[in-house]
Amino acid sequence: MNTDFIYLDHAAATPLDGRVLVAMQPYFSDQFYNPSSPYAPAVLVRRAYDEAKHQLAQNIGAKPDELVMTAGATESINLAFGGIAGHVIVSNIEHHAVLAAAASHSYTIVEADERGFVSSDSIKLAITPQTELISIAIANNELGTVQPIRDIARVIKQERDARLERGDRTPIYLHSDASQGVGQLDINVARLGVDLLTLNAGKIYGPKQVGLLWAHSGVRLTPQIVGGGQERGLRSGTENVAGTVGFAKALTLATDHRKFETSRLVILRDRLQAQLIDAFPVAIISGHSKHRLAGHLHISFPHLDAERIVFALESRSVLVATGSACAANKGTRSHVLTAIGLAPEIADGSLRLTLGHLSTDENIAQAGAIIIEEIAREYARTAR
Amino acid sequence: MNTDFIYLDHAAATPLDGRVLVAMQPYFSDQFYNPSSPYAPAVLVRRAYDEAKHQLAQNIGAKPDELVMTAGATESINLAFGGIAGHVIVSNIEHHAVLAAAASHSYTIVEADERGFVSSDSIKLAITPQTELISIAIANNELGTVQPIRDIARVIKQERDARLERGDRTPIYLHSDASQGVGQLDINVARLGVDLLTLNAGKIYGPKQVGLLWAHSGVRLTPQIVGGGQERGLRSGTENVAGTVGFAKALTLATDHRKFETSRLVILRDRLQAQLIDAFPVAIISGHSKHRLAGHLHISFPHLDAERIVFALESRSVLVATGSACAANKGTRSHVLTAIGLAPEIADGSLRLTLGHLSTDENIAQAGAIIIEEIAREYARTAR
Numbered sequence: 224m225n226t227d228f229i230y231l232d233h234a235a236a237t238p239l240d241g242r243v244l245v246a247m248q249p250y251f252s253d254q255f256y257n258p259s260s261p262y263a264p265a266v267l268v269r270r271a272y273d274e275a276k277h278q279l280a281q282n283i284g285a286k287p288d289e290l291v292m293t294a295g296a297t298e299s300i301n302l303a304f305g306g307i308a309g310h311v312i313v314s315n316i317e318h319h320a321v322l323a324a325a326a327s328h329s330y331t332i333v334e335a336d337e338r339g340f341v342s343s344d345s346i347k348l349a350i351t352p353q354t355e356l357i358s359i360a361i362a363n364n365e366l367g368t369v370q371p372i373r374d375i376a377r378v379i380k381q382e383r384d385a386r387l388e389r390g391d392r393t394p395i396y397l398h399s400d401a402s403q404g405v406g407q408l409d410i411n412v413a414r415l416g417v418d419l420l421t422l423n424a425g426k427i428y429g430p431k432q433v434g435l436l437w438a439h440s441g442v443r444l445t446p447q448i449v450g451g452g453q454e455r456g457l458r459s460g461t462e463n464v465a466g467t468v469g470f471a472k473a474l475t476l477a478t479d480h481r482k483f484e485t486s487r488l489v490i491l492r493d494r495l496q497a498q499l500i501d502a503f504p505v506a507i508i509s510g511h512s513k514h515r516l517a518g519h520l521h522i523s524f525p526h527l528d529a530e531r532i533v534f535a536l537e538s539r540s541v542l543v544a545t546g547s548a549c550a551a552n553k554g555t556r557s558h559v560l561t562a563i564g565l566a567p568e569i570a571d572g573s574l575r576l577t578l579g580h581l582s583t584d585e586n587i588a589q590a591g592a593i594i595i596e597e598i599a600r601e602y603a604r605t606a607r
Numbered sequence: 608m609n610t611d612f613i614y615l616d617h618a619a620a621t622p623l624d625g626r627v628l629v630a631m632q633p634y635f636s637d638q639f640y641n642p643s644s645p646y647a648p649a650v651l652v653r654r655a656y657d658e659a660k661h662q663l664a665q666n667i668g669a670k671p672d673e674l675v676m677t678a679g680a681t682e683s684i685n686l687a688f689g690g691i692a693g694h695v696i697v698s699n700i701e702h703h704a705v706l707a708a709a710a711s712h713s714y715t716i717v718e719a720d721e722r723g724f725v726s727s728d729s730i731k732l733a734i735t736p737q738t739e740l741i742s743i744a745i746a747n748n749e750l751g752t753v754q755p756i757r758d759i760a761r762v763i764k765q766e767r768d769a770r771l772e773r774g775d776r777t778p779i780y781l782h783s784d785a786s787q788g789v790g791q792l793d794i795n796v797a798r799l800g801v802d803l804l805t806l807n808a809g810k811i812y813g814p815k816q817v818g819l820l821w822a823h824s825g826v827r828l829t830p831q832i833v834g835g836g837q838e839r840g841l842r843s844g845t846e847n848v849a850g851t852v853g854f855a856k857a858l859t860l861a862t863d864h865r866k867f868e869t870s871r872l873v874i875l876r877d878r879l880q881a882q883l884i885d886a887f888p889v890a891i892i893s894g895h896s897k898h899r900l901a902g903h904l905h906i907s908f909p910h911l912d913a914e915r916i917v918f919a920l921e922s923r924s925v926l927v928a929t930g931s932a933c934a935a936n937k938g939t940r941s942h943v944l945t946a947i948g949l950a951p952e953i954a955d956g957s958l959r960l961t962l963g964h965l966s967t968d969e970n971i972a973q974a975g976a977i978i979i980e981e982i983a984r985e986y987a988r989t990a991r
Binding site: 228232235236237238239240241244251252253255256257259260261262263264265293294295296297298300301318319320321323324326327425430431432433447448449450451452459460461463464465466530533534537542543544545 | 612616619620621622623624625628635636637639640641643644645646647648649677678679680681682684685702703704707708710711809814815816817831832833834835836843844845847848849850914917918920921926927928929
């Protein structure tokens with residue numbers, strides 16, 4: 224792994240775990256066979272693929288044949304929305320992929336509060352008799368706010384039960400993109416109460432361009448990519464064996480180390496937060512104070528220019544984000560920060576610091592000191 | 608590489624070339640950054656990605672910003688068809704992905720001849736004023752027959768010119784899936800005269816789950832996967848940097864060694880063909896005698912059961928296919944063999960032998976001898 228930098232952008236991308244690469248390696252050049260071929264070495268490849276799906280399913284408490292392997296969270300989200308004819312509900316802080324997928328439907332956007340929290344009450348109010356899908360990420364990728372998915376699921380179950388009672392067969396599903404929550408939150412689909420779940424290997428030290436959509440067997444999906452009929456006809460194309468095996472390994476590692484890693488990151492994050500707030504009492508922490516991802520720290524330095532800070536920190540070998548990486552290089556203000564009502568002079572001075580495997584006691588303390596120096600320098604410069 | 612087997616199924620899957628893996632490796636754990644992140648190490652990753660696309664484009668004589676990176680040929684084909692509102696034309700021996708994509712349009716299926724050859728005249732006859740897309744693979748994946756893409760392109764140009772002349776602005780495009788032709792055929796888009804081209808890294812010793820769609824800048828595509836707006840909004844999702852770098856390396860190697868490798872494979876294939884026909888004059892070679900991929904040998908042993916032969920050969924460590932891998936494990940007769948009019952008792956005894964990097968003088972000679980023994984044994988058994 225690269226140790227030239229202190230990496231504080233784990234929410235944007237994660238390095239491939241060495242153990243994941245080891246798991247994938249046999250399927251590159253040795254067991255490279257097409258899993259649809261009939262001879263025994265290919266059947267072994269098929270078995271490894273099925274076993275990886277089994278492992279993935281087990282990690283989320285699902286059945287393997289309820290998984291559709293995809294090329295990542297964005298494709299999974301598009302697949303989740305693809306089969307929906309009716310009304311959909313999303314929040315105003317959802318990822319661009321969810322907002323874009325919703326836009327081709329009749330939709331309602333519910334507002335998150337100033338902490339980026341989407342209440343189950345707001346969802347309840349937005350449900351119409353035509354509502355077929357609600358899509359809320361398990362945790363916001365910019366703020367780290369963890370959503371009350373279980374409560375939202377209960378609201379949806381009530382609506383489903385009410386429809387059943389009155390003989391209305393319009394389905395209503397809850398989809399959650401859990402890409403940012405894996406390794407820090409419980410993502411058991413039964414306990415969450417969701418009907419569809421998106422996961423992304425690239426966010427959990429697994430291979431990039433690998434994701435999945437889990438859909439409860441009762442959910443009818445519409446294939447977005449048609450052809451050879453792989454993935455039970457829901458997503459055609461030769462199966463990504465190495466990627467799926469790597470994903471399974473990454474998810475298993477994330478699940479196995481979840482409790483340990485979460486406690487470790489909370490301590491590091493809280494220490495960093497205290498250090499920065501101590502130095503700059505004017506700084507503003509966004510996101511939910513209680514329901515927040517362990518590794519997430521969203522902090523705004525009013526009247527400063529976050530882009531300048533990113534580059535100043537980069538010159539000191541500390542890598543941080545100004546906002547969601549997807550929108551980061553487009554020079555536009557984050558829709559999430561606007562949605563939670565951050566004033567422009569606060570939003571524009573926002574850093575997203577996300578900790579993860581590459582974070583250690585030492586490098587977080589060091590990063591804190593460097594960030595303080597550079598922020599102080601910026602405040603001194605702009606005060607002149 | 609696995610040398611336990613003699614692999615004669617290069618059309619179904621290819622092992623990752625060691626040089627390709629070396630090219631990809633830096634982007635797994637070291638330069639793992641999100642190419643959309645703003646700091647310098649991520650900008651270097653973005654540059655590597657752009658450079659890989661540049662290299663891919665150069666190999667087909669196109670511009671980098673005309674490429675859309677995808678998760679493989681199937682997705683590329685779906686994207687090519689996605690933006691088409693009018694009538695489409697495909698042949699009856701196209702890949703399932705093309706047939707399935709065509710099925711959601713008004714379409715005409717033209718018939719290939721008994722060699723699997725799709726004449727430009729048959730395309731000409733099928734064009735209506737509403738025709739917007741013609742999709743013909745550069746080479747058939749089962750028979751290896753190479754299609755007269757240049758002639759078909761000329762027919763389409765004539766139609767386009769005629770429409771322009773009468774002020775009809777209905778577009779007409781030629782799409783070709785060149786997945787099976789790379790490394791053996793000239794795939795320069797200008798020389799081919801196509802408007803859209805699909806390529807697949809997994810068929811040319813590159814990474815699986817990586818493909819591209821090239822579209823001439825005049826072609827209007829409709830995104831199938833929406834979200835963060837990557838690939839000029841045509842295919843959202845975090846870019847697959849390692850995969851694209853590997854694809855570029857694989858395509859460059861394929862292009863650089865095309866002439867050498869093609870001559871080498873033709874000699875091996877022709878020798879194997881002669882050896883088998885010599886032993887079994889009753890055997891039938893399908894595909895075009897002249898316009899055929901160098902590594903392809905489609906041979907039918909009348910009245911034998913190809914599936915039995917596949918397993919018999921597998922027990923002798925020779926891996927061959929009965930037909931297209933996509934359909935292979937579904938127990939149905941190949942639609943291609945039906946399309947070219949092979950009688951059931953001939954079609955059902957068909958093997959597809961495809962040579963490639965793993966083929967050597969020695970192992971092809973050895974495979975020939977083993978196939979002859981096993982076919983002889985089967986004929987002896989069934990004659991009893």
